[in-house]
């Protein structure tokens with residue numbers, strides 16, 4: 014197991030190119046299962062989760078070749094229908110093969126993902142949506158067991174108690190591309206990744222309209238074909254590095270970042286005193302003032318993303334006031350809080366929110382990463398802390414950030430990976 018060693022105190026300065034979106038790349042790779050053909054997917058980030066998806070596809074009989082940030086996929090020939098627990102437990106997003114497999118084969122056995130550090134994360138909406146398309150689904154021996162002769166279009170309301178679901182919208186939309194007739198998804202997630210997957214599917218011959226809105230309409234087609242497609246930039250990576258610039262009182266140009274994808278994070282950064290300059294080819298973030306306080310409530314897109322909550326909590330722990338950060342999507346997503354407290358932060362949890370009382374500085378400590386974004390928050394805290402921070406269990410961060418230490422070092426950070 015590797016760990017990060019961080020010597021805090023240096024400001025991040027310079028330019029960094031934003032990698033492709035993990036949360037687009039995963040469902041797009043899974044959606045190649047919909048037809049028998051060849052695909053070239055560009056701008057794919059080289060992350061642990063992508064390698065896990067490669068393994069899932071390979072176990073189903075698909076060939077996947079990674080050449081830099083281009084991934085060639087060949088789905089010709091027979092494919093299997095079972096995604097085993099061994100892989101799904103490593104990465105929840107493996108369930109993205111469910112929709113494509115039922116649509117192509119009329120059969121899928123996908124392991125239930127099980128527990129998660131940030132909340133219960135049920136998949137009832139995925140199942141509800143696919144059942145509406147007339148799939149027969151049961152849960153047996155820890156697996157979602159699905160079969161159908163032919164999926165049929167339907168009118169589906171897909172919201173749950175916490176609002177729309179990115180994963181369910183994508184799974185149901187993907188399956189519906191090959192259903193007989195028209196499917197309408199109301200209460201669809203509007204996240205840019207949903208739009209990206211729909212654009213990819215349309216390039217493969219699907220007929221999807223309304224992506225990026227609450228109502229998506231899918232006219233089923235008989236067959237899809239392969240294509241070349243370029244993934245959108247990762248808005249969460251861009252947001253994390255933007256917070257890195259702010260927390261370290263630096264100045265970073267996020268090359269390739271698209272303002273519309275992470276405007277809610279940029280607005281919060283402005284509120285706490287950062288300067289944001291939007292250029293044609295990216296976004297610059299500069300912080301040369303004291304960090305101000307603000308309140309945050311996570312919400313579905315275009316609201317403030319839950320995937321940026323931990324990083325902003327780290328930032329606000331160094332503000333000159335009191336902030337309230339409320340988590341409305343994943344109830345247990347506060348694992349970073351106690352680790353930040355170990356670095357000197359003054360944060361108190363009250364149910365679904367935390368009260369963050371700014372302190373003048375954080376100090377280095379040994380801390381433990383618990384999930385992907387929590388680990389990013391600890392790295393950011395370490396960059397600004399006085400002294401040495403050791404972040405353990407960084408395999409979490411490798412799931413979602415490509416070569417983060419090398420890229421932070423290029424911006425002036427003192428961060429090294431060490432074997433335990």
Ligand code: UD1
Nearest residue numbers: 036106134135136137138139173175177178179180320342
């Ligand atoms: C995706 C992202 C994750 C992000 C999340 C919310 C990927 C691989 N992951 O996760 O990084 O934090 O969106 O933006 O893209 N829910 C149900 N029933 C379901 C499905 C979801 O109740 O069947 C609930 C969830 O518990 C949560 C809310 O709906 O409270 C939103 O979750 P969802 O959008 O589905 O998250 P994921 O797609 O799993």
